[in-house]
Amino acid sequence: ITGKIPKARTVDNKSIRLIMSYNSQSSIDSYPRSALFNGEQDQLFIVSCYSDFDKLAHGPKGSEAANCIYVYRFQASDGSMLLLNVTGDPKELPNPAFSRFHPRLNILYTCTEDIEENGQIVAYEINSDGELIKLGQTDAGGTSTCYLTIDKEQKNLLAVNYWDSSLVTIPISLETGEFTGPVSSIYDPKRGKGMNAAAKKNGGANHSNNDESTIKMRQADPHSHALVLDPYVGCIAYVPCLGKDLIREFYYDKTNGAIETELNFLPSGLCTGHPDGPRYVEFHPTYRTMYVVNELSSTIAVFSVNKGLIREINEAGKNGEDLGRFKGRQTLQLIQSIATVPCAFPKKMNTCGRLALHKSGRFVLVSNRGHQSIAILRVVENGPQRGQLTTVGYFHTRGETPRHFKFDNSGQYLIVANQDSDNISVFSFNQCSGEIKFTGNEYRVPSPNFICSCSLHDEVMSAVVPVSDDDSTDSEKEEIVSYVYDETNEAVLDKATAEKQLEKAIAEVEYLRKQISMTTL
Numbered sequence: 001i002t003g004k005i006p007k008a009r010t011v012d013n014k015s016i017r018l019i020m021s022y023n024s025q026s027s028i029d030s031y032p033r034s035a036l037f038n039g040e041q042d043q044l045f046i047v048s049c050y051s052d053f054d055k056l057a058h059g060p061k062g063s064e065a066a067n068c069i070y071v072y073r074f075q076a077s078d079g080s081m082l083l084l085n086v087t088g089d090p091k092e093l094p095n096p097a098f099s100r101f102h103p104r105l106n107i108l109y110t111c112t113e114d115i116e117e118n119g120q121i122v123a124y125e126i127n128s129d130g131e132l133i134k135l136g137q138t139d140a141g142g143t144s145t146c147y148l149t150i151d152k153e154q155k156n157l158l159a160v161n162y163w164d165s166s167l168v169t170i171p172i173s174l175e176t177g178e179f180t181g182p183v184s185s186i187y188d189p190k191r192g193k194g195m196n197a198a199a200k201k202n203g204g205a206n207h208s209n210n211d212e213s214t215i216k217m218r219q220a221d222p223h224s225h226a227l228v229l230d231p232y233v234g235c236i237a238y239v240p241c242l243g244k245d246l247i248r249e250f251y252y253d254k255t256n257g258a259i260e261t262e263l264n265f266l267p268s269g270l271c272t273g274h275p276d277g278p279r280y281v282e283f284h285p286t287y288r289t290m291y292v293v294n295e296l297s298s299t300i301a302v303f304s305v306n307k308g309l310i311r312e313i314n315e316a317g318k319n320g321e322d323l324g325r326f327k328g329r330q331t332l333q334l335i336q337s338i339a340t341v342p343c344a345f346p347k348k349m350n351t352c353g354r355l356a357l358h359k360s361g362r363f364v365l366v367s368n369r370g371h372q373s374i375a376i377l378r379v380v381e382n383g384p385q386r387g388q389l390t391t392v393g394y395f396h397t398r399g400e401t402p403r404h405f406k407f408d409n410s411g412q413y414l415i416v417a418n419q420d421s422d423n424i425s426v427f428s429f430n431q432c433s434g435e436i437k438f439t440g441n442e443y444r445v446p447s448p449n450f451i452c453s454c455s456l457h458d459e460v461m462s463a464v465v466p467v468s469d470d471d472s473t474d475s476e477k478e479e480i481v482s483y484v485y486d487e488t489n490e491a492v493l494d495k496a497t498a499e500k501q502l503e504k505a506i507a508e509v510e511y512l513r514k515q516i517s518m519t520t521l
Contacts, residue, residue, distance in 0.1 A: 043074045044454045050447040051090035055114045058207040061420040065446040071130035079413045079439040084130025099452035100148040107177035111145040115163045119145025141183040142166035147226045152234035156257040165222040185258035196220040228281045235314040240278030264330045280355040289387030293355035302336035336388045340366045340375040359411045367402040392434040398425040406451040417448035
């Protein structure tokens with residue numbers, strides 16, 4: 001099999017023609033199964049844990065961690081994990097609750113959750129043996145820091161502070177990923193006003209509950225819970241405000257690294273009279289569709305996205321035009337709302353946790369804290385309802401309060417953090433049916449709250465590539481791709497990366513062919 005790019009492209013005045021070939025007689029034995037998944041020896045899962053419950057807005061029921069970070073190496077052959085490192089002194093890193101892996105560098109950013117003192121964001125270099133080397137630390141500019149993302153230019157880290165609802169920007173080095181200064185901009189939706197509700201230990205509500213009195217106190221103030229940049233041009237920041245049942249649309253100034261203009265806002269659900277509590281946002285990887293998980297109403301809201309309007313706003317911003325004309329012109333339109341728990345289950349006994357799309361774009365998953373399950377929904381792929389959801393089923397997580405979960409690189413395994421039962425469970429994921437099955441692999445971890453997948457880069461990539469905003473961004477992206485650019489500024493795969501991708505694609509085809517032949521015996 002031989003593939004050619006018919007027209008050579010000039011890169012730095014040198015002509016590059018990619019000619020890639022594959023010997024069809026090669027055996028699948030030359031490609032170990034782990035090679036299909038970006039190298040199992042290179043995929044680490046970093047689990048963060050709660051260490052001081054009194055500093056939280058909510059109330060975990062598990063054990064306070066004596067060490068806040070666990071580092072595992074994932075084994076793609078059987079879905080098991082090998083513990084490499086236990087670290088994180090709670091005195092120096094109290095309640096790490098969200099982590100973001102740099103898309104191009106072996107750098108991990110972790111933030112602390114504290115409703116009394118400003119959160120801290122710590123940058124670590126990650127070694128393949130699980131060692132974390134601290135590179136720097138900076139103030140998060142607000143309390144109860146709960147979300148981090150990196151802009152498309154990879155020059156700024158954006159952070160969300162849940163308790164005081166502030167949105168901040170912190171400059172980072174394009175070359176090293178290190179912090180290059182303190183907070184450079186802050187957006188405060190309260191405009192300097194204090195909090196109306198008291199903290200939990202001062203008589204305030206426990207934000208883990210979902211009863212009327214808790215909701216009343218919880219929604220007395222705005223509570224930003226995430227910030228996701230549009231995946232097209234990265235100029236619109238979508239912020240779910242759990243305290244006000246709104247999705248806010250901000251203009252992100254990429255040049256100055258600042259969120260200064262709120263263009264629009266819209267309800268995060270059907271406005272039934274019961275609070276929704278939007279928590280996380282995810283974009284479909286190919287459809288113009290966005291999904292929002294509503295924590296309090298146990299629903300997923302599905303929105304169509306006006307990509308053309310986003311591009312229009314981006315051009316106006318680049319040209320220095322007045323953005324006032326975009327006020328009231330929402331880039332989102334609600335097209336569906338669907339439950340995440342069985343219809344007869346009391347929703348006041350549940351709150352939703354994480355929302356994620358499978359890398360194939362065919363399934364949406366949500367964790368139910370209370371129902372103790374993962375709800376799995378299939379994405380409609382054809383017709384006028386494309387992008388909308390149908391329910392596959394609900395699957396117990398082998399623990400209590402599944403706050404977070406993460407797919408491995410292959411999309412064949414799902415790792416779930418059960419916060420209140422102090423354990424992590426691993427499930428196999430059927431990519432045809434969408435069902436999950438417990439593998440038998442389970443690990444004891446105190447109050448696990450977040451799982452960050454870190455597929456270590458063999459070498460630093462020289463070009464900026466798009467950033468996924470799944471919770472982790474983290475949508476689940478299979479691989480970060482390295483690019484070079486020609487004189488027209490058109491992205492072109494460099495030869496080494498292209499050959500590596502081709503090799504993996506061929507190996508995956510051979511592996512799937514073998515699997516098909518085995519199922520037909």
